[in-house]
Amino acid sequence: MKKINPPDHVGIYSSIPLFQSLNEEQRRALDSISARRSFKKGQKIFLEGEKAAGFYIVLSGRVKVFKSSAGGREQILRFFEPGDSFGEVPMFTGGGFPASAESCSETSVLFLSREGFVALIRDNPSLAMNMLAVLSKRLHQLSAVIEDLSLREIPGRLAAHLLFLDRGNDGGEMDLDLPKGELARLLGTIPETLSRILGRMVREGLIRLKGQKIIILDRGGVEEIAVGTRKLS
Amino acid sequence: MKKINPPDHVGIYSSIPLFQSLNEEQRRALDSISARRSFKKGQKIFLEGEKAAGFYIVLSGRVKVFKSSAGGREQILRFFEPGDSFGEVPMFTGGGFPASAESCSETSVLFLSREGFVALIRDNPSLAMNMLAVLSKRLHQLSAVIEDLSLREIPGRLAAHLLFLDRGNDGGEMDLDLPKGELARLLGTIPETLSRILGRMVREGLIRLKGQKIIILDRGGVEEIAVGTRKLS
DNA sequence: CGGAAGATTGATCAGTTTCAAGCTCCGTGG
DNA sequence: CCACGGAGCTTGAAACTGATCAATCTTCCG
Numbered sequence A, B: 001m002k003k004i005n006p007p008d009h010v011g012i013y014s015s016i017p018l019f020q021s022l023n024e025e026q027r028r029a030l031d032s033i034s035a036r037r038s039f040k041k042g043q044k045i046f047l048e049g050e051k052a053a054g055f056y057i058v059l060s061g062r063v064k065v066f067k068s069s070a071g072g073r074e075q076i077l078r079f080f081e082p083g084d085s086f087g088e089v090p091m092f093t094g095g096g097f098p099a100s101a102e103s104c105s106e107t108s109v110l111f112l113s114r115e116g117f118v119a120l121i122r123d124n125p126s127l128a129m130n131m132l133a134v135l136s137k138r139l140h141q142l143s144a145v146i147e148d149l150s151l152r153e154i155p156g157r158l159a160a161h162l163l164f165l166d167r168g169n170d171g172g173e174m175d176l177d178l179p180k181g182e183l184a185r186l187l188g189t190i191p192e193t194l195s196r197i198l199g200r201m202v203r204e205g206l207i208r209l210k211g212q213k214i215i216i217l218d219r220g221g222v223e224e225i226a227v228g229t230r231k232l233s
Numbered sequence C: 001c002g003g004a005a006g007a008t009t010g011a012t013c014a015g016t017t018t019c020a021a022g023c024t025c026c027g028t029g030g
Numbered sequence D: 001c002c003a004c005g006g007a008g009c010t011t012g013a014a015a016c017t018g019a020t021c022a023a024t025c026t027t028c029c030g
Helices: A009-014 A024-033 A089-093 A114-122 A125-151 A154-166 A180-187 A191-203 A219-227 B009-014 B024-033 B089-093 B114-122 B125-151 B154-166 B180-187 B191-203 B219-227
Strands: A034-039 A044-046 A054-060 A063-068 A074-080 A100-103 A107-113 A173-175 A207-210 A213-216 B034-039 B044-046 B054-060 B063-068 B074-080 B100-103 B107-113 B173-175 B207-210 B213-216
Touching: A009 A024, A024 A034, A024 A107, A024 A114, A054 A114, A063 B125, A074 A125, A074 A180, A074 B125, A089 A114, A089 B125, A107 A114, A114 A125, A114 B125, A125 A154, A125 B063, A125 B074, A125 B089, A125 B114, A125 B125, A154 A173, A154 A180, A154 A191, A154 A213, A154 A219, A180 A191, A191 A207, B009 B024, B024 B034, B024 B107, B024 B114, B054 B114, B074 B125, B074 B180, B089 B114, B107 B114, B114 B125, B125 B154, B154 B173, B154 B180, B154 B191, B154 B213, B154 B219, B180 B191, B191 B207
Parallel strands: none
Antiparallel strands: A034 A107, A044 A100, A054 A107, A063 A074, A063 A100, A173 A213, A207 A213, B034 B107, B044 B100, B054 B107, B063 B074, B063 B100, B173 B213, B207 B213
């Protein structure tokens, strides 16, 4: 499991992409505007609409950011892992958080105060550029989520996700890395539906599945499902 | 109709929110890195995945940014109007555009070169802050789209959109401001479905509709639909 | 070993899309 | 000035996807 937990505090920042371009002095400046916080599994970190006093960076554990509906349904926007920052939006809009955040496990985060960070950005052009890059990548990701939700049906989303998990380890066994219920909420559906579709994929010999372990048996077939060329019967 | 087309070029920039904080000299600098471009109705401005040499600002007309699927379906992410910038993402990610852009009418835009603008940002902290604010607002918007697509059904999305259009002019007649087919693609559906749902709303006395003109007759009712408290029969 | 949370399965239902046909509006050209 | 033609919009019937509800099974911890 990834974890950011080095001996001295300079090391903390050097393993955070956002701060790559800062020098020692600037990193020390971060110390005075940041604080560690810990969350137990399932704790709320912030709620949609809340005002923010700053933003967060994951040090260890995992955080999910999600939207929830009146009816109790939940759409996960993304999981954040060690090194990822989250909750930046209200720092720059002045409004509230666009979504809620909750820890998925024992989690430790770094909290950075808004004023401090904004000041730091003001005379660190490269920090500003890094943050622009972070937000831009986030926009790209959200666009992809929208594409999934609007233009693809669930088997396609699932297939694409499996191929994403499989990047690099062709054919080998891999881990879903999430409880199936969470995966369902990430794909914009519910556990029952996910279960059924996984079942169909198994029946058609596309994948093998035991617990959270999964193997892609027919990569070409899965790709066809992802693209929409082929359908599950 | 809004239009940005002032006598001298300083004026151009002063009516663009992104450049509010720049002084005269900095605005003159923009001149050397920007160029006007014109598009006729329905012309592609860029395609998803294309590499970018810069980004755009709408001067007059309207631009839609959208995702399209293999099956020919289309999800509009947003419309951009005079003063709005669009297509910034690849400037900061180094990748391609996350979506495609097309003019909705005779449209004139300002194109700003990537290198020039990045250089400008580097020694204009407030320009960087403005851009951070722009991207953050965009993230907020996309989150809202995701919420709509995943957590709400179509009558709810439509009702929310009508209330949005109505902000300020309680009860008066207003304009859809879009062909119904485009509205459908903005709400994540197809013209047939939109037509039926508008029909149901009329039948229930929630709205009156003639062409693109629409009046909200029962604001409370429309709000209930938007929130999900009430359903159309 | 017991119990609770998570996962699967089946039957049913609701919402949305698809396909097909017809209609309306409006600009163009005869 | 009217007729034509086409795009956009509407309407209907049928098909489909995914959600809901309810029951059962599994897993994993305490």
